[in-house]
Amino acid sequence: MSLLWLFPAGFIALAALLLPLLIHLARRSEQRIIDFAALRWLSAKPRPRRRIRFDEWPLLLLRLLLLGLLAMLLARPALTGVADTQARVAVLPSLDVAAAQAAVAATDAQWLWLAPGFPRIDKNSAPTPSQPIASLLRELDASLPADAPLTVVVPTVLDGLDAQRVQLSRSMRWQVIEQAPATNAATVPPAPRLQIRHDAVGAQGLRYLNALASAWNTAKPDTAGDDTAFTDTQALHVWLSAKPLPASVRAERRSGNTLLVDARTPVPADAQRTPLWRDAAGTLVLEQISSAQGQWLRWAAPLQASTLPVLLEADFPAQLRAIVQPPSMPRRALAAGMQPQAGAAAYPQAATELSHWLLLAIALLFLLERWLASAPRRRGQP
Template sequence: MSPALLLPAGLAALLALAIPVVIHIARRTESRTVDFAALRWLDPQPKPRRSLTIDERLLLAARLLLLALIAAWLATPVLWNVADDRPIVAVAPGADAATVAAATAKGDRVVWLAPGFPEHGAITPAAPYDVVSLIRQLDAELPPGAPVKLVVPATLDGVDAERPKLSRRIAWTVGAEAPARRVASPAPPVLTVRYAPEAEGAVVYFRAAATAWTTADATPAFDAGPIDRAVPGNARHLIWLSSGPVPANVETWVRNGGVILTSLEARIPVEGETVPVWRGTAGEPLAVAGRLGRGRVIRLTRALEPAAIPQLVEPGFPDALLTMLDPRPAPAHVAAVDHAPLTGAAPYEQPPLDLRPWLALLIALIFAGERWLATRRTRGVAP
């Protein structure tokens, strides 16, 4: 540990130490006059004799100490190199207990690889976390010389495309392969279509997409009707095939969280910039999307016909439409043995330990003692 002052200029406050000394010398403790006989025989104007004395030295010492501590607090005292450099074992949620026990030695500090790095004996974190980001954070918060072991499950979720690069070598321990879990595929969205008479022919493309989303033994979740038919209250995805402004009630529905895909001729406001969400074979944008309240607006950039958008009659259109209306997060699973961190990153400078909170507590205690000495009833009185 190395003590230091981040603001040495704060020690200039030590000049205030002269104040209580001067006060105690110039204004001695209260005196009282005692009458006694034969005062007439005394010289009415004696020559005064003065000696430099200081009364209540304990009170003066308390005040001097209080001022010195305040000056030290202003100078921002810190201690460098006080971080815990014990070996640490970080366990990612999902790692099996047998692997954790085998990787842990006596004296190791075992923590969860979770926000705040709680002790491993605490409750198991339930929520999935970004393991790679937590590994980088752990590397940054530990002193350079602290050994680190990481115990992870056989499969990591939510990882980056690149292996993490750390400032130290770590022991990378991979647990046993967990039993395969069957994840149910999300249900396809219910597709609601509202069309003008001149656009009725385009409904067939969306009916075909809804049919492709559905298994052979089920009925497609598809609702098509003219533009004067109300949008169901439970609808979440709307195809609007009509020119001119979108009705106010439909715009309100979008602002409350709905997703609308409009033809090129439809008009609906969009907040902020739009981004392409569907591109052609040459990279040209076929549809752009933007925000409107809590909802999304997707607008086609070309007429809704195969001559302008050949992808309408291609096998990939149902998937493209599903991605536009209900984008799913890309899977990010990787085998842990293939994602061991690399070394070579620059070491992180560890922050010092700030001593001011402890000084503040000591200052409060000394101040309470000084007040007690200054106001006590048995305070000394000079003769």
């Protein structure tokens, strides 16, 4: 454990120590001359004072000490390496506190909610979970002292997980309490609708896209010529034309909507081309075009079975849907298999500031100084 100063420039305030010295020199006790009749005609010859004298030494020292503590308060003293071995028990807000306390025998531990800010547990006010449990565990690990034991109480099934197990800087106890998981309906989004704009050559590929809509179990595609604007912002837009993309279509690309364009559609000169899909023979099927005009997907060949044999394969609808509508990452798992691992780098521990103790000492010294400064003997009272 060592002492450090978070703001050493605060010691400049020590220059204020001169003020009590000057005040006590200016207001030292006055010597009054009393005339005696027998000595009236003698010439007074006062002896000059050759040294500086301070009156009220206890009050002067108290004021100097008070100013010194104020300077220390400005310099913000703090202690590093303070040992804190109090156990912490973090409970997920969805759990019953009584069940958690029955499962974890830690009467002297500090009980916290595994929620933003990690508030103390109050049986009557459980916070609402608003942050993934993985990030909360990392944040809690970073905020606790390195020597503090940690126990985390979780239900049988966890939501809000990352793609990998959490890694912390400490070993911890992972207590699982049996609790029926909340029944959440499957949130698989429906397949996107198709809205197609084409020219005469592009119309030859409509039969493949109609079959694709049937395989996706969606409505028949909305088809029109390439002089008709796209109107359905929720649909998958397909541009089967040799014309450049209209300005309105390019504007939609910047907002993130998915667009499939024909192999004959001109590619911007600054475009970056990224292969996305190759068939079993290694032939390019679909590529991603990224440029200042936006981002879209482009067929590598015209929509004909002769140029794109993958159109006739049975898994073509599933593979295309996986590209235009990627499945969401699973975020639910059994808690028994998701216990955090130790081995992460330890976080630097924050210093413990002593400001509150200094404020208390300053307040007490100030009251003592006021009492001494206003004592009866200073007012000339008996």
